[in-house]
């Protein structure tokens with residue numbers, strides 16, 4: 029009898045992924061399709077980013093995907109990193125950031141093509157699926 | 173229920189690399205605290221061991237530490253809240269004594285960060301956040317505090333030089349602390365000149381001079397009931413208030429990026445329990461793992477209005493002769509930051525001040541002291557208020 033396949037799609041998230049299995053592994057397939065998705069509780073309507081499989085409010089697990097790439101947010105803060113953890117050396121320097129989309133926030137990186145001078149708190153941004161050199165995926169903020 | 177107090181405090185020297193094992197390091201702070209309390213270790217009827225386990229090769233450190241300190245067969249408990257582990261340990265000890273379960277508890281904080289290589293350490297630091305959603309972007313502690321510094325600067329007009337003033341104060345007092353890692357006195361030129369190593373960027377806007385150093389170290393606090401203190405004929409420093417709160421690990425769950433709500437909430441609880449306000453605090457130890465952390469602490473503790481932290485340091489109000497002396501033992505920036513031992517070291521400084529035994533840095537007749545100890549970027553907030 030064949031061994032049961034373990035779904036390890038989440039290994040593909042980010043430069044180095046520390047997670048392989050998650051109930052929101054479909055996130056990775058959406059990322060492949062150019063979508064950056066959060067989840068919305070179908071019972072109480074709460075939006076979650078990063079996506080959750082379970083709603084802490086109603087304790088339900090009936091959540092629907094929504095595409096955050098369609099929304100426009102505002103940059104809340106950022107930092108350009110000169111040093112990184114082991115495994116991220118080839119990415120340096122890079123800029124991490126938080127953006128506010130109203131009903132949810134997103135933590136990620138700024139698009140490498142953005143000049144330092146162009147990055148400002150309050151700027152309008154879109155989140156965008158991004159392919160990494162090692163074949164993995166993440167998402168970045170681009171000027172809207 | 174009677175009061176709960178502290179009759180003994182101790183710490184090892186904080187050093188880059190301790191030339192001994194974890195349990196031997198723990199012994200150093202413990203010995204000083206037990207001798208300070210004037211008791212024998214047989215009086216101690218429980219221990220709380222505090223560290224961040226990712227730096228330890230030892231699995232379940234409480235057991236081996238309790239054995240080496242001669243604290244078998246008394247129960248031992250292990251607690252961890254990252255950099256605030258020993259403040260959490262103090263809160264646990266307070267609860268154990270207040271409930272009547274124990275009447276003399278040793279809170280032992282210990283960290284041997286040099287136990288693993290710096291590459292291993294960096295790899296672990298990247299996992300201090302949500303490993304599913306944030307670590308894959310390549311995050312580190314300095315960058316997290318840098319996000320808050322950036323937002324604070326944008327919102328309030330705080331300048332990198334304001335942050336350098338905090339490091340300047342730290343180095344001014346660090347040179348007096350025999351147990352500190354960093355004892356060089358710095359001047360503003362070293363902290364602000366583009367040619368200085370201390371202005372090299374780490375994570376914008378934070379620079380080398382804004383960051384504390386890893387260290388090996390241990391601390392110990394002996395907590396007793398009022399009755400036990402009486403039977404030992406010791407006059408304790410009383411624990412008047414203990415506050416603790418948590419916040420979202422993922423920054424997507426935060427509302428504020430210019431302050432740490434878990435610290436403000438812990439302070440609110442501790443003030444309420446002690447029946448005091450920020451104005452009543454005579455001396456404070458705050459968690460300055462980065463300069464911006466001390467700035468935010470001024471504001472979260474109510475020493476300054478939000479955004480008013482820079483005026484406090486510009487006016488030297490947090491120096492020894494100022495209106496609210498803060499970190500006049502050099503703080504984490506000068507002492508070094510051995511994660512699990514840090515809170516106990518802060519408590520030691522305040523206890524010594526309240527007893528009038530702080531030597532060169534003794535402020536005049538302090539009655540109320542405060543300890544602010546943070547785990548992660550405001551993930552765990554702890555505020556403790558002590559009094560004579």
Ligand SMILES: [Zn+2]
Nearest residue numbers: 069072083086
């Ligand atoms: Zn729900």
